Amino acid sequence: MTNLSPSGFLKIGADDLEYRMIGPAPDQAPTIVMLHEGLGCVGLWGDFPEKLQAATSAGVLVYSRAGYGASTPAALPRPLDYMHIEAREVLPKLFDATGFRRGLLVGHSDGASIAAIYAGSHQDHRVQGVAMIAPHFIVEDISVSSIAGVRKAYETSDLKSKLSRWHKDVDNAFYGWNDAWLDPKFRSWDISEYLAYIRVPVAILQGVDDQYGTIRQIEIAQEECYCPVDVTEISGAGHSPHREAPEKTLNTISDFARRILYTHEGSQGRAA
Template identity: 70%
Template structure:
């Protein structure tokens, strides 16, 4: 187990992954592990991790996957099963490295899909629940259309310069994600079978105006899951409700986390499991 500072890098396999830790150590306190979107990073979460820690009293651990933020670059092209590799190879090592004992996974977009694969593919009693913000379980037409459009924007507008603020190798971050999603073979990507194997409560938060996915994703989860599913559609929000409707999203995620941790007698401030 690595002794965690408030910021730093973890060595996971051949990669150096940047991280932030807010609050008590995962070895001492319930912890929410945040998994970012396909173009996200530690920094792009903004103050959401800090506010989530303050609202729940739990620790919050945030990290950038390889290819993002200040982490090691990824080898391109990314394999089309890159989310499975993150969930089944990288994430178990990371949770062990930080001394994770109990808590929730909170994933956004690609991060939500990774959380789904982990929760449905790894028997880990430490995971008490999962929050999935704008998850993808299958590839929809709207997803591909929006991802094709953002490629055009990246190559013809100031988007590249804006993203470069958050990624040390912005082209590695962008093309690793964009190239995989736009590969014709990726249309067959489908993780809905993992949903049936999740054995903890699932919260799904989706913006009503999500430009990358529709309510079909929620319908799939409700049809496939045997565990409790709590869907929430937030009016006026798009693909990033934690930024576009921050207060409503924070309240919903914090309330879900509090209820899960209270149900296990571990609410906040490091009470023992």
């Protein structure tokens, strides 16, 4: 597919996945593919995709994974390797369906972990860099305690009604993510092995006050990656720096994107 509408649905396997395409189509310019957090969707990125498009001149593709936003609900309970499945089975089909030729992955939280798994398990010359916002490579105590707290808030406060604005099946979105992370077997989830196989530049952004992960996540990437790793710690931000410190986050990612996509255009644009 090369004639992507600005928004709509992509048929990926049995699922209809909602998407938005901002800026030039994938066959016209480099494309930044954005992978949302564990409770995110197309709409919850806010205006960050538009700002990223304006700052880089690249196309920006955002989509909601199955179970999120207006996409097809997911079968529950989610398998504990749901991020591996997204990276290995869904993303390749999404790239083919959209005519993706070259660009970057930008992922937040679960989306950052999916991006790491993809880049570490596919030697895909189309993906020229990976920017990860608040990634998880292992499960930490702080992650589990915060996620347990979110469950209590979902069941006792107005969090459910707030999230229902963004997800057509809000229980599917919430429990698909929350049940997996709180499963005792998930404590052994560890994707650090994939980092050694990433062959493109990596940028990691983490809020200093991230309530879901510590600096240990960054240390793991620095220990395991052989590729260049740019680390930016963002003060005044927690787990969602693109919402809490948008200007700093935008500048960091857009600088990284411009450097990767346009400095090396001649040598790495084989698929363009």
